Amino acid sequence: MRKKMITVNDKFQNGYTYELTAPVGRNFHPDFKPELTPKEMLALGVFGGKYMTDCKKEFPQSWFTRAKLSPDHHDDTVNFFHKHASQPLKVWQKKGWINEAHDPRGWFQWYCRYYMGRRLPVEDERQINRWKAIRRHISQIKKNCRRKDLTCRPAQRQAVLHWAYDSRKM
Numbered sequence: 001m002r003k004k005m006i007t008v009n010d011k012f013q014n015g016y017t018y019e020l021t022a023p024v025g026r027n028f029h030p031d032f033k034p035e036l037t038p039k040e041m042l043a044l045g046v047f048g049g050k051y052m053t054d055c056k057k058e059f060p061q062s063w064f065t066r067a068k069l070s071p072d073h074h075d076d077t078v079n080f081f082h083k084h085a086s087q088p089l090k091v092w093q094k095k096g097w098i099n100e101a102h103d104p105r106g107w108f109q110w111y112c113r114y115y116m117g118r119r120l121p122v123e124d125e126r127q128i129n130r131w132k133a134i135r136r137h138i139s140q141i142k143k144n145c146r147r148k149d150l151t152c153r154p155a156q157r158q159a160v161l162h163w164a165y166d167s168r169k170m
Helices: 038-044 089-094 107-116 121-133 135-144 154-161
Strands: 004-009 014-020
Touching: 038 107, 107 121, 121 135, 135 154
Parallel strands: none
Antiparallel strands: 004 014
């Protein structure tokens, strides 16, 4: 694969450059098995539609063809489960969950860049461990809900959807 450099100029980063070293959507860490692609997540409705509105140039246009976005404000009605299921960015920053140098928007930004082929071994390991930790919520859904009962625990289902787990199938 020929390596490609990406330069980001958006609301959160100016002049940030990274290299794509893996094929798109392939060569993931063996412990990282997301059930949804970024494109699928955006089409289902995640993060109140606000998350990716100013950085479309960085990612394939096809990701946004059916994306449920809300450029002006966070809107839970565009979320698949119509529930608020995320904390404000300031909370994530305060808890140290954000790597300001690489992914100031958080996990989903990391996942989009990872999916496209960026590899940062230390950061990848940290984010994959955070992704694996979400399984506790999946256990709660499975323990307390009938299979595919999408009315059971909708906020928790939306939350795991934000982490590329397909909670519609649980």
